[in-house]
Amino acid sequence: MELRHLRYFVAVAEARSLKLAAEEKLNTTQPSLSRQIRDLEDEVGTPLFIRGAKGVELTPAGRVFLDHARVMLSQAEAAVQSARQIAYPTIPSLSMGFMIGHDTTWLPAALKLIRDELPNIHVVISTQNSPQLAVALLHGGIDIAFLRREDGTDDIVFRTLIEEHFKVFLPSQHPLAAKETITLQEIACERFISVSGTALSISGKQPALRRTIDRFLHDNGIEIKPSYEVDNLGGVMSLIASTGGVALLPHYAKTFLPAAVTTRPLECAGPTIDLSVGYRKGNSSSILKLFLSRVDALTSESPIQAVD
Structure with missing residues (x-):
């Protein structure tokens, strides 16, 4: 795997089009770019894009990658x-x-x-x-x-x-998405997705984001064992969309929202993180x-x- 493959991949992901990425970002031809992306997918061992008539979309694996x-x-x-x-x-x-x-x-x-x-x-x-x-x-x-x-x-x-507030992230078609606010008890009944507690840190301790989520749930008497843990927000969004699960994340995570995922506020006063x-x-x-x-x-x- 070479850095140029990664640059090509990011350009296509951001343009959502092989044609636009080739002509406007990479100064190359679409067939050449297509070959480079296929080589990268062969190296990774899984498709990273879904090709369609209107362009390309990232697969769940592609969003994590x-x-x-x-x-x-x-x-x-x-x-x-x-x-x-x-x-x-x-x-x-x-x-x-x-x-x-x-x-x-x-x-x-x-x-x-x-x-x-x-x-x-x-x-x-x-x-x-x-x-x-x-x-x-x-x-x-x-x-x-x-x-x-x-x-x-x-x-x-x-x-x-600043101190960022948390929201509930869940599939757009989830029954709870019809509610204006969501309670912690409702979250406890769902498949829960959280940030990894073993992601790289200075001392081997949990990342600040995971500690804030766990502490908030514990302080409110809610015992939830995550069904899935992932070390990046792109992966969290992919798991929400693919498993139907829910997650508690800071407000800024909305920058990662795919069309299949939406947010709702907590009914109670939620946690904050710096x-x-x-x-x-x-x-x-x-x-x-x-x-x-x-x-x-x-x-x-x-x-x-x-x-x-």
Whole structure:
């Protein structure tokens, strides 16, 4: 498997069309692109797209693979940019990490903040899951990240941007979708899908998102053992659609919604989870300090409202 295969796959997934991806994004021919996608599917061992007269759609396996493909491409780009920064240290730069999904909400505002202050700065963007971003901060791979307050280290400073509310995610045709609100007791009777408790974290502890869900259910006297666990939100959406199950997720997860999945609010006061900016103690970057001095401006109008 080569990086170009991943780039082609992501381009087709985003365009939802082999023809548009070939002509407008990749500057190649549709037959050549089709061959590259077939080669990738052969390598993965399963179809990633459903071909139709109106274009292509991701299969459940394709939706899960898309999250990982984006992470791999962003990590490869970060590696290249980090090497270039070492070779050419005179170029001012800032490396930023965003949780997958929040790159479509907070990234534009963050980039505008930087460009307004330092129009010639070189910015490197990495999109990963929250626990992976925490590890990248610790190892110096990125300067600042938009992530959760992950456990396991005192070497990362967190500054809360917002507290996100949770909603119930369920199939659009599910009987509970006809209700205006959903109770915890109703969720307890359904097949429950949760974020993996063993996803990569700094200390081996559960990710902050899983801890918040489990703590909320326990505090409300609801005992639910997940029928399925998955380490990315694309996978959660695929399982909701394919199994008819339900999930509790933060508001921003609506950016991942396929047509087959919808949301409903909880009848009770639900949990909240932070979205914070984090950075490593001891990072002396003057650009980082400038960004941190302006970061409060990002919360004046939360980009999360754009996905409501």
